[in-house]
Amino acid sequence: MSHNTETLLVFGATGQQGGSVANALLSAGWQVRALVRDRASPKAASLAEAGIELVEGDFDDADAIRSAMAGVHGVFSVQPSSGQGALYNVSDEDEVRYGKATADAAVEAGVQHLVYSSASGVGEQPIGLPHFDTKARIEAHIRSLPVTATIVRPVGFMDMLVMPGFGLDIGHFLSFAEPKQSVQLLAVEDIGRFVAAIFADRPRFGGTVLEIASDSIIAGDIATYFTEAAGRTITYSRFPDEVLASNPFLAKLVERMTDGTLAGNADMEVLRAINPDMRTFRSWLAGSGRDAFRKALGSASAWDYTQA
Numbered sequence: 001m002s003h004n005t006e007t008l009l010v011f012g013a014t015g016q017q018g019g020s021v022a023n024a025l026l027s028a029g030w031q032v033r034a035l036v037r038d039r040a041s042p043k044a045a046s047l048a049e050a051g052i053e054l055v056e057g058d059f060d061d062a063d064a065i066r067s068a069m070a071g072v073h074g075v076f077s078v079q080p081s082s083g084q085g086a087l088y089n090v091s092d093e094d095e096v097r098y099g100k101a102t103a104d105a106a107v108e109a110g111v112q113h114l115v116y117s118s119a120s121g122v123g124e125q126p127i128g129l130p131h132f133d134t135k136a137r138i139e140a141h142i143r144s145l146p147v148t149a150t151i152v153r154p155v156g157f158m159d160m161l162v163m164p165g166f167g168l169d170i171g172h173f174l175s176f177a178e179p180k181q182s183v184q185l186l187a188v189e190d191i192g193r194f195v196a197a198i199f200a201d202r203p204r205f206g207g208t209v210l211e212i213a214s215d216s217i218i219a220g221d222i223a224t225y226f227t228e229a230a231g232r233t234i235t236y237s238r239f240p241d242e243v244l245a246s247n248p249f250l251a252k253l254v255e256r257m258t259d260g261t262l263a264g265n266a267d268m269e270v271l272r273a274i275n276p277d278m279r280t281f282r283s284w285l286a287g288s289g290r291d292a293f294r295k296a297l298g299s300a301s302a303w304d305y306t307q308a
């Protein structure tokens with residue numbers, strides 16, 4: 001289906017989610033515009049090369065956002081969070097302000113379809129993790145507005161598992177879930193495919209919440225997948241208690257994983273019908289995850305456990 005005459009505005013297009021979305025929307029035939037902080041950055045330049053129109057500005061620049069939204073059919077909204085630590089130095093109040101202001105601007109601009117990226121685990125009640133509870137507040141604000149909106153709730157990214165610092169270099173991978181726990185994972189490249197399907201069918205997806213994932217696996221089986229892909233043995237365990245005792249943030253994430261809140265609750269059959277090409281963890285590891293995995297195998301650097 002081609003949407004050649006209509007434009008969609010993507011936030012965070014130089015990042016993981018927005019990048020995946022911008023790419024998928026271009027492939028689906030939409031005109032794509034992106035709000036970027038620095039049009040001279042290599043990532044912004046490659047967006048422009050791909051045919052994406054750039055508007056320079058940031059989340060606190062109401063004028064830039066207003067001009068970026070002029071005449072657009074839809075908006076993909078995602079914000080950085082405090083969970084990303086020093087990368088952006090965003091406070092929880094910043095995230096909420098950015099998310100609400102983006103939605104307000106979409107209403108003001110008469111946007112037909114707002115797609116907001118929240119997170120799996122977000123619901124009516126706070127869960128005690130600040131960068132999830134921020135998203136509950138943004139979701140509630142969006143629901144109060146006169147705009148057709150779809151909320152996507154991504155589960156944890158596969159891409160996070162191959163960041164350096166989880167022990168891949170020493171053959172002992174550590175993560176959030178107990179080995180026997182069933183967990184859902186999302187390939188960042190699939191986010192764009194889901195969001196493109198949502199923008200293509202506003203009557204179906206408008207006013208809905210869709211939890212998105214690519215695969216559902218037993219956490220301990222990650223050892224098998226990693227061993228197969230690395231060609232050498234990699235074991236799996238949950239972060240040890242002594243690590244959790246010294247890191248309350250990580251301990252809370254593990255607690256919420258163990259009680260199921262963060263394990264993912266997406267309907268895989270529904271998602272497969274929407275995106276028949278969605279990745280399995282194994283196919284992702286052999287494909288777009290391969291380079292990061294290889295790099296992590298050879299990297300001894302420690303992960304900053306605040307960046308979740």
Ligand SMILES: NC(=O)c1ccc[n+]([C@@H]2O[C@H](COP(=O)([O-])OP(=O)(O)OC[C@H]3O[C@@H](n4cnc5c(N)ncnc54)[C@H](OP(=O)(O)O)[C@@H]3O)[C@@H](O)[C@H]2O)c1
Pocket residue numbers: 011012013014015016017018036037038043057058059060078079080081083084088118119120131154155156157160308
């Ligand atoms: N990791 C996971 O498993 C997971 C799962 C579910 C949800 N989430 C949520 O995903 C969100 C992060 O998304 P992501 O992974 O796509 O982030 P990302 O890759 O770090 O990209 C962040 C994007 O936001 C832009 N940005 C940062 N500060 C900005 C500002 N002040 N104004 C305008 N743009 C700004 C960045 O632009 P520059 O290029 O200019 O820096 C970049 O394009 C967080 O809210 C996180 O909680 C993560």
